[in-house]
Amino acid sequence: MRLFDFSLKINGFDINKARLALSKVQAKNDSDLKAYVEKQKKDIISFHLKNNSFYRSFASQVDVNDWSSVPVMTKRHLQQSLEKRLSKGYELKNVYVNKTSGSSGDPFVFAKDKWCHAMTWAEITDRFSWYGIDFNTSKQARFYGIPLDKKGYYKERLKDWFSNRYRFSVFDLSDNAFEKALVKFKTSKFDFINGYTSPIVQFAKFLKRKDNILKDLCPSLKVCIVTSEMLFDDDKALMEKQFGVPIVNEYGASELDLIAFQNTHNEWQVNSETLFLEILDDNDNVLPYGEEGRVVITSLYNKAHPFIRYDIGDIGILSDKSTLRKPILKKLVGRTNDIAVLPSGKKAAGLTFYYITKSVIEDEGNVSEFIIEQSAIDTFKIKYVSREVLSSDKKKVITEAMEQYLEPGISITFKRVDKLDRSKSGKLKQFTSYVD
Template identity: 45%
Template sequence: MNLINLSLQLNGYAIATAQKQLQELRQQVEHNYAAYTETKKTEILKHHLHNTPFYRNLVNDQYQTWEDLPVLTKPDLQQALENRLSQGFSAKNVHVHKTSGSSGTPFIFAKDKFCHALTWASITQLYSTSGIDLQNSYEARFYGIPNHGAARLKERLKDRLSNRYRFSIFDTSAANLESFISRFKKEPFGHLNGYTSALVLFARYLAEKKLVLKDLCPSLTHCIVTAEMLFKEDLEVLQQQFGVPVINEYGASETGIIAIGKAGDVLHIDSSLLYVEILDEANKPVTPGTSGKIVVTSLFNEAHPFIRYEIGDLGVLVYQNGLPVLSQLEGRVGDFALLPDGRKIPALAFYYVTKEIMNDTASVKEFKIIQNAPNHFSINYVADAEFSAQDVEKIKRAMLNYLGMEIQLSLNKKSILDRSKRGKLKQFSRTF
C-alpha cells in the first residue's frame, strides 16, 4: 500500500483537507472555467505583490494587465532560496525541492505545505481518472537514481513508502534487461511509470524476444510515460509489447503534473491548480492551435512565486468543452540545429526524420544526435550491428534531402548512451 498520504500527514501536510478542497475546486472549474481562472490568478498575483519582495521588485509596478507581467525564467530563480520566499515562510516550514536540471539550469525551489498537499492530492486523482489506483497499484518505476550517499537512501525510502520498485535504467545490457523480465514474472506490478526512452528500450527488447509483458505479469494494467517526447512508432511498440494502455504525463518538479491523457490523444491540463499560456518569442499570447512557449502559473503556491513561469518546452493549446488541453508537445524551446547558411532546424523535426530513416535501415534501439559544428553532425547509436556503407549513404542522402545541403556525418555504434544523472536521454544536443 502507498504510504505517502500517511507520511505527509505525519509531517504536517493537511492531505485530507487538501483532498476535500480539491473536489470543490474541480467543481468550480467545471462550472465556469474562465471565472475561476481569473479569480485565482488575481488572488495569487495580489499575494505575491504584497508579500514577496523578490517578485514585487521583479514586476516593479510596470504592468496594467496580466500580459504585462514579466515571464519568469529559470535564470531569474537561480539565487538563494531565502531571497525568493514570501514573508512568513522559511526553509523550515515549506516543502523544499530541486529541479532535475535537464534544461541545464537547475535551482532549488519551495512550495508551502498546503500547496504541496494539494499537488499530491491532484496527482492521485489524475491517476485515478486515468484508471490507476495510486494507493494500491504496485509501481514498476523506470527512473534514474543517485549512485550513492544520502540522496540514494532517500530515494529508496520514498520508493518503499510509495509502493514501488525502481529498475536500474543506466544498465541497458541484455543481462540486466533479462533481470527485468524475471522480476515481472515474480512481482504483482500494477503499472509501469518512467522515462519514455527507458521504457521504449525495454519494450524493444521484449519485441526481440517475442514477449508481451502483460502475459508475464497479468496484474499489469497501465503504462505511464513522462519527461521525454513520445513518438508515434514508439507508442505502437509500447502498446504491442506491454499489452496495456499507455498514459502520457507532462509535468515539472516545480508544478507537479501539468497535463495528462491517453497517449496519442490530447493532454488534459490540471486547470484546478495551474494556469497554462502559450506565448511567442516576444512573450505575447498566440492564438489557440498555434505553437509557442509553454508558460505556467501555480495558482496556490503562496511560499514561492511561479507566476508566468517559462517551463522551457514548446506546445500547442486548444480548447475542448470550454477547457484548455495540450494538443501537441514539441520538445525544448532551445533545441535546434544551426546550419552554415544561418537556418535553424527544429531539433524535434530533425530528430524525427533521422529516426524514421534509421529505423528503416537497421535495428536501432536508441540514438542521439550531436551537432559539433554547423556542417558536422555525429550520431551515436545502439544497435545489433554497425551500419553498412550502403546504410550510411542512405542516411546521408536523407539528411541532404532534408537539410538541402551537404554535411559531414559521423555514425558511432555504442553499447550504451550517456544519460543524465537522473536517467533522462537528451536526444539532441549542440556543442557550439
C-alpha cells in the same frame, strides 16, 4: 493502512483536504470556473508583490488588473540563492524543497509551500485514478534514475517502499538487466509501469526480441505511464503491443505540477485546476489555439515561491478544441534550447529532424538507441548503440535524409558506443546543440 497518504500527512501535506479542494474546483460550472481562475491569478500576484521582495523587484511595473503587464520569468531569473526567492513567512524548514533535473541546461533549486505541494499530489492522484491506479494500493514498476551515493540511494529506496513501488535502474539497459526485470514482473503483482520514456522503450524492444507480451507474464498490469522524455508514435505502438496495456503520456515539471495527462479519450488534457497555461509568441503575446509558441505557466497556489508566467522552456501547441475547463495540448514540439541553427541561418527544431532520422535508423531493429549532437553550425554527430556497425549504405541514406530536411553541405559523422550517457537523473536527451 493507506501508507502513501500517511507518508504525505506525516510530512505536513494534508492530502485529504487538498483532494476535497480539488473536487470543489472540478465541480464548478463554466462561469464560476472562469471567475475562480481570474481570482487565483490576481491573488497569487498580489500575494507575491506584497510578500516577496525578489518578485517585487522583478515585476515592479505590474498592474494586477492587467495580465498582459505581468512579465515572463525564465529559469535563469531564478538561478540565485533560494533564501532570496522565498516569500515572507517561509523558510527552508517549513517548505518543500527540491531541484530541477537540469535537462533544460538551467538547473535551479525551488520551493513549494506545503499546501501547494498537497494540491500537486491531489492533482497527480486524480489523474492516475482515471486508469484505476491508487497510490496506496497499486504496486508500481518504476523506471527512473536513482542517486548513486549511499545516503541518496537508500533514501530513495525508503521512499519507494512507502510508495509501494519497485525501482528498476535506467543506467543499465543491457539484456542481462532486462532478464532480471522480467523475473521481477513474473513474480510481482505490478499494477502499472511509470518512468522515463526511453528506458521503457528499450524494455519493449527487449520483449519483442524475446517474443513476450508483458501482460501475459504479469496479468495484474493495467497501464504504462511515461514521462519526462518525448514519446513517438511508433514507440507507443511498440509498447502497446509488447506490454498489452494502454500507454499514457504524462507531461510535468518538478517545480510546478503535473502539466498534462493523456485522458481515456487519447487527448493530452492540461491541468487547469492548479496551473494556468498559456502559449506565447516571441514578444510575449498570447497566441490563439492552434498556433505554436512558448509554453508559459502560472502556479495558482505556490505562495512560498513565485512561478508566475514562468517560461518552462518548451514549445507547444494548444488544440483549437481547447476550452478553459479542458485545455488540450495538441503537440509538444520540444525545448527552446533544442533548436538547430544552420549555416544559411535557417532554424529547425532538433526533435523534428531527430524523428525523421529515427524512421531511417531504426527500421531494421539493429540500432536500439541514438542521439544527435550539433558541435558546430554545420557539423552533426550521431551517437548510436547497435548490435552491428552501421553500413556505409545506411549512413549514406541517413545523411541524405538529414540534408534533405535541413540543408545540403552539412557534415554528418557517426560514432558507435556501448551505451549512451544519461543525465544524473537518468534522462536521455535526444538532441543537443553546443552552438552558442
